[in-house]
Amino acid sequence: MKQEGILYVVGIGPGNLEHLTQAAKNALESADIIIGYTTYIFLIKDIIMGKKVIQSPMKGETDRCKKALELAHKGEKVAIVSSGDAGIYGMAGIVYEIAQREEMNLKIEVIPGVTAAFAAAAVLGAPIMHDFAVISLSDLMTDWNLIQKRLELAAKADFVICLYNPKSQKRVKQIQIAREILMQFRTLQTPVGIVKNAQRENQEIFLTNLQEMLNYPIDMFTTIIIGNSHTKILNGKIVTPRGYQF
Amino acid sequence: MKQEGILYVVGIGPGNLEHLTQAAKNALESADIIIGYTTYIFLIKDIIMGKKVIQSPMKGETDRCKKALELAHKGEKVAIVSSGDAGIYGMAGIVYEIAQREEMNLKIEVIPGVTAAFAAAAVLGAPIMHDFAVISLSDLMTDWNLIQKRLELAAKADFVICLYNPKSQKRVKQIQIAREILMQFRTLQTPVGIVKNAQRENQEIFLTNLQEMLNYPIDMFTTIIIGNSHTKILNGKIVTPRGYQF
DSSP: OOOOOEEEEEEOBTSSGGGSBHHHHHHHHHOSEEEEEHHHHHHTGGGSTTSEEEEEOTTOHHHHHHHHHHHHHTTOEEEEEESBOTTSSSSHHHHHHHHHHTTOOOEEEEEOOOOHHHHHHHHHEESOSSSEEEEEOOOSSSOHHHHHHHHHHHHHTTOEEEEESOOOSSOOHHHHHHHHHHHTTSOTTOEEEEEESTTSTTOEEEEEETTTGGGSOOOTTEEEEEOOTTOEEETTEEEOOOOOOO | OOOOOEEEEEEOBTSSGGGSBHHHHHHHHHOSEEEEEHHHHHHTGGGSTTSEEEEEOTTOHHHHHHHHHHHHHTTOEEEEEESBOTTSSSSHHHHHHHHHHTTOOOEEEEEOOOOHHHHHHHHHEESOSSSEEEEEOOOSSSOHHHHHHHHHHHHHTTOEEEEESOOOSSOOHHHHHHHHHHHTTSOTTOEEEEEESTTSTTOEEEEEETTTGGGSOOOTTEEEEEOOTTOEEETTEEEOOOOOOO
16 A cells, blocks of 8 residues: 655744744654755754655755656655745745646645744744744846835835845845835834844844944845834834733 | 742644744743733643643733733743744733833743734735735724734735734724725735634635635634735635745
8 A cells, every 4th residue: 555645844043943843843754755945854854854855956946846746746755954944935835736737646745934034033032022023035927116115015004024134145236225215214223133044053142223234244145124213212122012001 | 038930921723732932932821820811821721731820801801911910920830822923912012011111020932923914825825925914904902004004005016915803793893994905005916814713623724816805714713815916816726926936
């Protein structure tokens, strides 16, 4: 009898294994084959020892998904990993898209996790707390005009704004333009939190504001949180009040 | 010598203990006093057995925070719990606000968690995946005009939209108005996922669309995810493509 395969799509959280959920750990432990981007495989190396590992560098996303689906379809227990939450700019979507096109009828289970914005928020204080928008500044797969429009409307709506993929070696202008758009709607003193490697090794935390934010190191491992019009800095923490009277 | 107190502000995730992070579990285990809303205390009862527990019903948020801060200030190890992530409509903000006003200089540590939208997304498929906005429909502490404005701008920006607190026994109109605002910008066929008790006991999942969404049970334990203009239903799952070519 053929074993029933399963594909776990696992969000491993920010990187530090302390922020992995038990469900994510269980899925990784019960899988026989682990597939992922090299950097993420490294982060979970201690809990996948002895397992078959298939790793590939950045931009191999679709190939990794195809491989994971093929193996699970053949009856293997497979886990494909994303950092943060697998359903937030992660692997969950493309897995379902490929499975449908290839007419693969197999069990797929998505395990949620702690996304980078929340990992960053926790070390900054309580910058999110109220309605918020999450925007990736990567225009690799998204039209830059749409990203600009989202920045403008999110700023206008007074959302706390979390920026993913703010800058890479080749993409340096986007964060500058994003800041200019935000300055049309918020004061230069609006608190901004910049966290590199949130909740993993070599974490760096910077509390700044819209005026000064570009003077800090920003790269593809950085998450940026921009306060709304009520956000303030209290005792060295960024706090957005929800509105409680006390 | 006086023991140094600490206040852990812990996000316990959606409720099922499988989705608690190790860091949250560690914080709860190392605390001597656990403070929280009765429903959340019940969810974590198995891991806080034998500890001193202070629980209170809904709307006791500020009193719970004051009590937690006072005890930690006196040198106790205290954990105050929020469902989901403590920094997303949770207790983290008010804790920092009160600590600052009362000039309490104590150690506060926020432990991030899996928020309801991500717990719901994982069982719906991959509905978020791209830029998104999270909006609470509760107008208890937020001006309803601002909430309406956020709904309109988020819809215009083509964000995937996650709605928290969509309806309570007394607040029934808000979700109707929200739907009307969304219909100005999205087709009636836009996929909508409704999840009650996401990733906890008595979970209910409904896949519907903007046209039909109000025909499903919606209450304060429900999270609603509304797709963007690219969101589709594939093999019974809601999927928002990120844009990968495959």
